[in-house]
Amino acid sequence: MSDALRPMAKQRLYEQVIERLREYVERAGLRGGDRLPAERELAQRLEVSRASVKQAIVVLEVQGLVEARHGGGTYLVRDTLAAEPVDELVRRRRRLPDVLEAREALETKLAELAAERRTAQDLEAIAGALEHMRQEIEDGGHGVEGDRRFHAAVTVAAHSSMLAEFMRAMAEQVTESRTESLRQPGRPNRSLSQHRAIYEAISNGAPSKAAAAMRRHLRTVAKVRLLSWNPDDEETDLAD
Template structure:
């Protein structure tokens, strides 16, 4: 390795990243659990010697990861027993690629829904309905419904009987799973997603391609509404 190769840009840790680390340590030391409240922003800013803007940004990072809940006028409360936040760099990278993944999903899955409404067989309908029941049981049991969600979209893909489109879906399966998890973590989202899946299924049952496309597009528009995409990672003070 040459001398010049050993010199790389110096990375500067954002101030709010340090605050996130401090909050994680504080919650653990204080024995905070799900439902417990963090100190106020003013109190945290004074104790940590940083601006309230940095405190706000740190809390937003935790909120994006569904680790805390911000109750307007009530404070910030833990949604988990630990503030085990992902590294901000991982979060930033996921935010960077998510819009492209969602664009690809809309292009592929609206067409798949249309074809499924035209080409579905009785076996295809049975698979779609079984996936809905799996997701319904998961949601009613208090989980996010990720497996039922995965099975539903796989069943719609199979019902389209397009090997090339199915191959495209397989190529981005990992990114789709990531977008699914991001969406289903949003408050009240699992039940909303189940209701929209039901609309898509009804359109496919009715062999109504236009309605199937519209229902799938509405569903994917909802998938786009995630807190992560509203987060500005470079904001700091």
């Protein structure tokens, strides 16, 4: 049966607040680093509760679009507040733990095997990925492409066709977890440093150290604001 006539979803009030904030940032010409008005002022001007404003700020923070500094206000991270639909955030939040669990299981073993089996060409590829990520970050990016190249190079260096096939099968989900992690404040440089530790262990032919370094890295990847956000808390704040 077609779901075309399914019940209309009610829009949460804080989603409307997010849209108004996006318009405000665009019309005011705000840029990354600029400060948003205080929550109290926003609530007054939008004629909504401070709770609705706070919920909107949390969702924007989860997406890496703003940084809420304790006692210091809320600042734009980028030049826009083009937010992702909340329902997509909810879906990704539900699947992310499984993806992170699978990554730790697979990539820890890949790093261990890479330390045992890597060739000079493999090490060159891993080092090249590190340099690409460093340059991306230096240029103001998050290092997403360099991160992708690094983990791909480690996978190749493991010389395990079956594990490589598993990684290919979950490539889309890995990309989601990578992007989610690297948009956390301060995360790109920390990730780069952890990648260097993995590379050094692989280069030195130390399987246990390579596995441990990869595990530490992936547990950092798992520390994302999205997983501490509880969308169920927002369900009662609906607009007619």
